[in-house]
Amino acid sequence: MNDSLVYLPQSGDWVCASCDGPLSPTDTAVTYLEGGFTITVLACPKCGLSLLPEYVAVGKMLEVEQLLEDK
Amino acid sequence: MNQQDLRTIEARCIEEEQPKCQAACPIHVDIRAFMTKMAAGDLAGARKVLDRTMPLPGVLARICDHPCEAACIRGQVGGAIAVGALERTCAMATASGGKPLCMPQKGKRVAALGGDLSALTLAWDLAKKGFAVTLFVARPTAGGILNEISPDVLPPAVLAEALETLGRMGVAFKTGQPLDAAQLEAVRHDFDAVYVECAKEANPLGASRDDADPLTLEFGPPGVFCGGWPADDGSRSIMRLVADGRRAATSIDRLLTGSTLTASREKEGACPTRSFTSLKDVPAVPRLEPTDPVTGFAPDQAKAEAARCLQCDCMECVKVCEYLKHYKGYPKLYARQIYNNLSIVLGNHSMNKMIDSCTLCGLCTEVCPEDFSMAELCLDSRRDMVNRGKMPPAAHEFALEDLAFSNGPDFALLRAEPGQTTCSHLFFPGCQLGGDPNARIPEAYAFLRAKLAGGVGLALGCCGAPALWAGRQTLFEEVVAAFRTQWESLGRPRLVTACASCLAVFRQAAPDIPAVSLWQVLNDETGLPEAAGFTPDGPLAVHDSCTARHDATAQAAVRALLGKRGLAFEELPLSGRYTECCGFGGLVGNAHPELAKAITERRAAASPRDFLATCAMCRDRLAHVGKRAYHLLDLLFPGPGAADPATRPDPGFSLRHETRARLRRHLLATVWNEPTDPKAPAGPDFTVSPEVRAVMEARHILDDDVKRTLAHAESTGRKFRNRENGHFLASFTPHRVTYWVEYVMEGATARVFTAYSHRMTVAGVGK
Numbered sequence: 001m002n003d004s005l006v007y008l009p010q011s012g013d014w015v016c017a018s019c020d021g022p023l024s025p026t027d028t029a030v031t032y033l034e035g036g037f038t039i040t041v042l043a044c045p046k047c048g049l050s051l052l053p054e055y056v057a058v059g060k061m062l063e064v065e066q067l068l069e070d071k
Numbered sequence: 072m073n074q075q076d077l078r079t080i081e082a083r084c085i086e087e088e089q090p091k092c093q094a095a096c097p098i099h100v101d102i103r104a105f106m107t108k109m110a111a112g113d114l115a116g117a118r119k120v121l122d123r124t125m126p127l128p129g130v131l132a133r134i135c136d137h138p139c140e141a142a143c144i145r146g147q148v149g150g151a152i153a154v155g156a157l158e159r160t161c162a163m164a165t166a167s168g169g170k171p172l173c174m175p176q177k178g179k180r181v182a183a184l185g186g187d188l189s190a191l192t193l194a195w196d197l198a199k200k201g202f203a204v205t206l207f208v209a210r211p212t213a214g215g216i217l218n219e220i221s222p223d224v225l226p227p228a229v230l231a232e233a234l235e236t237l238g239r240m241g242v243a244f245k246t247g248q249p250l251d252a253a254q255l256e257a258v259r260h261d262f263d264a265v266y267v268e269c270a271k272e273a274n275p276l277g278a279s280r281d282d283a284d285p286l287t288l289e290f291g292p293p294g295v296f297c298g299g300w301p302a303d304d305g306s307r308s309i310m311r312l313v314a315d316g317r318r319a320a321t322s323i324d325r326l327l328t329g330s331t332l333t334a335s336r337e338k339e340g341a342c343p344t345r346s347f348t349s350l351k352d353v354p355a356v357p358r359l360e361p362t363d364p365v366t367g368f369a370p371d372q373a374k375a376e377a378a379r380c381l382q383c384d385c386m387e388c389v390k391v392c393e394y395l396k397h398y399k400g401y402p403k404l405y406a407r408q409i410y411n412n413l414s415i416v417l418g419n420h421s422m423n424k425m426i427d428s429c430t431l432c433g434l435c436t437e438v439c440p441e442d443f444s445m446a447e448l449c450l451d452s453r454r455d456m457v458n459r460g461k462m463p464p465a466a467h468e469f470a471l472e473d474l475a476f477s478n479g480p481d482f483a484l485l486r487a488e489p490g491q492t493t494c495s496h497l498f499f500p501g502c503q504l505g506g507d508p509n510a511r512i513p514e515a516y517a518f519l520r521a522k523l524a525g526g527v528g529l530a531l532g533c534c535g536a537p538a539l540w541a542g543r544q545t546l547f548e549e550v551v552a553a554f555r556t557q558w559e560s561l562g563r564p565r566l567v568t569a570c571a572s573c574l575a576v577f578r579q580a581a582p583d584i585p586a587v588s589l590w591q592v593l594n595d596e597t598g599l600p601e602a603a604g605f606t607p608d609g610p611l612a613v614h615d616s617c618t619a620r621h622d623a624t625a626q627a628a629v630r631a632l633l634g635k636r637g638l639a640f641e642e643l644p645l646s647g648r649y650t651e652c653c654g655f656g657g658l659v660g661n662a663h664p665e666l667a668k669a670i671t672e673r674r675a676a677a678s679p680r681d682f683l684a685t686c687a688m689c690r691d692r693l694a695h696v697g698k699r700a701y702h703l704l705d706l707l708f709p710g711p712g713a714a715d716p717a718t719r720p721d722p723g724f725s726l727r728h729e730t731r732a733r734l735r736r737h738l739l740a741t742v743w744n745e746p747t748d749p750k751a752p753a754g755p756d757f758t759v760s761p762e763v764r765a766v767m768e769a770r771h772i773l774d775d776d777v778k779r780t781l782a783h784a785e786s787t788g789r790k791f792r793n794r795e796n797g798h799f800l801a802s803f804t805p806h807r808v809t810y811w812v813e814y815v816m817e818g819a820t821a822r823v824f825t826a827y828s829h830r831m832t833v834a835g836v837g838k
Contacts, residue, residue, distance in 0.1 A: 011795075012793040012794075012795055012798070013793060013794040014791045014800070015792055015794055016792075017789075017799060018790075026835075028833060028834045028835060029833075029834040030831050030832065031831065031832045032831040032832065041833075043835050048834075048835045049789055049791070049835050049836075050833055050836050051791055052829070052836055054813075054825060054827045057828065057829040058827055061831055062829065064831070065465065065829065065830050065831055067419075069423070069463030069464065069465055069466075070421065070424075071418075071419065071420070
């Protein structure tokens with residue numbers, strides 16, 4: 001069972017530009033300083049390219065960064 | 072910081088010192104709290120404040136001889152608060168609080184020879200602490216001096232009720248007792264400790280105040296304490312009797328519970344205080360007296376009189392500092408919070424951001440009666456965090472990269488005058504002024520070359536202030552050392568700086584390098600250039616840089632230059648030594664952008680006039696919040712036909728980088744005849760809306776970051792495409808930060824729709 005948090009784009013129909021293939025939700029490792037966890041984002045199964053949406057980067061991810069920085 | 076350091080630092084802040092009234096009160100009644108309740112008409116609440124501290128409160132509040140009033144600083148502005156009359160009013164209007172809570176019996180017995188006020192106080196205090204107290208009273212009833220007070224002032228029923236309360240607290244009264252040496256000898260055998268009241272009519276020991284230890288009131292025989300003497304003139308102050316009883320009770324409690332009799336008793340009784348409260352702008356309001364001293368104040372009168380209380384505290388620094396105000400405390404509290412923050416090993420360091428948000432401007436120290444330095448505390452703490460690897464990377468990374476850019480190949484430049492290898496003077500305009508597209512650096516440099524003998528060299532770069540402020544002491548020292556080597560290579564010229572921060576940094580870190588402000592040189596040595604071009608209307612408000620707050624010479628030179636240029640000016644309420652930071656100092660803009668903005672807005676609001684700044688960051692920060700502001704060079708070297716320079720916006724991060732690189736190329740080409748190739752773009756040009764530009768600024772994303780991300784995406788093809796609108800989305804991680812850009816290519820130029828960044832490493836992202 002996949003229990004990591006899922007962060008998909010809020011709009012758009014995104015594909016991998018280089019292979020023009022569809023993206024699929026993929027467990028993706030996130031690390032910072034001495035901390036790490038897994039989230040689910042869209043990624044290209046062939047190229048391994050992950051798509052981190054803006055709302056995640058300036059929202060939850062920023063919060064967690066600040067939290068880890070103050071640990 | 073160790074515990075001792077903390078205590079030394081904490082001790083400097085006097086905010087928690089007792090106000091003068093409370094310190095003068097031998098039992099330290101919380102008079103401020105009492106006045107707050109009285110001013111609100113909350114008599115029951117006020118009574119609770121008295122009950123907390125006063126023995127026999129219904130009695131004492133009626134008759135207290137209020138030594139606090141002599142100490143009240145309201146006395147200087149209208150007359151001391153009528154504390155005594157207000158206490159009396161409160162006591163008369165409220166019911167007795169009943170029997171106070173007493174601790175469980177400790178199994179120790181205390182005797183008091185005497186039934187006067189000091190013995191009653193001792194009995195009250197010790198009974199509350201769980202001691203069994205027996206009062207040996209000579210007369211048929213206890214009360215002593217209290218029985219001599221007019222029944223109008225102290226009705227016998229009130230005294231009787233107080234004695235009854237003592238009885239319910241477990242105090243035994245033995246009346247009609249002989250109080251002589253034999254009695255003392257007898258009770259010494261039967262009780263664990265004895266208090267001998269040396270009142271008017273009975274002094275079984277014949278002991279004088281001089282015979283007893285003044286700190287403990289301990290007399291010769293073990294376990295015997297004395298107190299309650301009349302003053303030398305025979306008078307007996309109510310509060311003095313109470314103070315003796317309380318002091319002896321404390322001694323007996325300590326003796327019978329096995330703790331030290333003498334430690335930490337400095338603040339017992341009336342004591343000195345370092346409290347400071349400014350009376351500046353406090354209007355004089357005359358003291359009210361009750362119409363009838365016996366019945367006390369009428370309700371409205373009581374409220375009005377209590378409302379005159381100044382609620383003394385210091386807060387001098389908090390009043391003038393947005394940062395200190397923001398965290399809702401005061402330095403003493405902050406020192407402890409910071410100490411705790413630095414001490415914890417595991418858990419959240421919740422004060423990191425606070426430590427990194429001080430502007431280090433030093434205004435707090437200037438206004439503090441005890442020279443408390445928040446700047447010193449925060450800077451030391453930052454160094455400590457850096458040394459232990461606990462400094463959050465995000466706090467200062469951007470500023471440190473800016474420093475690296477300024478001292479890197481795109482901006483750094485060091486030259487003697489053309490054709491020379493050494494020089495007598497070295498113009499150091501500073502990196503921030505170098506980033507202002509309208510700065511008159513070439514004009515100022517040409518002017519200095521024309522006017523100063525011995526050759527004027529030029530140094531473009533950063534003095535290292537960001538590293539200093541970020542607590543990166545090693546990096547800071549490296550920057551200064553590197554500069555020193557270059558300075559020596561030019562024959563040790565005198566430094567002429569246009570930036571107050573650079574000047575302060577060099578003077579502090581490299582005192583052997585002679586350094587002077589550009590303003591001083593223009594005022595004292597070169598004279599002014601011919602005035603030509605823009606001249607502002609109306610007086611300007613002079614904004615001194617916080618880093619120049621102790622440079623009275625430079626401040627005077629700025630004003631003299633304005634005078635010579637024929638420009639009217641005004642002083643801001645806080646200026647010179649007391650100037651406020653613009654919100655750039657200490658890198659607060661990096662660590663806490665919202666607070667930095669509030670600091671700038673506060674400064675901008677200090678005058679409706681246009682501001683005159685002598686530091687590029689001050690000017691740009693003021694412009695950033697919409698304040699019209701000039702840099703002094705705008706007015707000394709106005710370009711012919713130039714528009715009003717106060718209207719120009721804050722250049723922002725990217726333009727500041729571009730401008731520095733452009734300035735370097737311009738000066739090399741025009742002064743040294745060394746044309747350089749325009750820097751090859753790192754990636755495709757792009758266009759962006761003002762809204763997205765503002766978002767990029769707020770997120771510290773530079774044009775260069777966007778260009779490199781675009782170049783990476785376009786060269787590798789690693790990007791996403793939105794099939795609905797054709798937008799691309801790509802990421803790139805040049806160092807630690809990953810940048811994302813959403814864009815379309817329009818020919819060779821990209822149109823950028825958004826840019827964002829993060830520091831966390833995400834698999835399959837960036838690189």
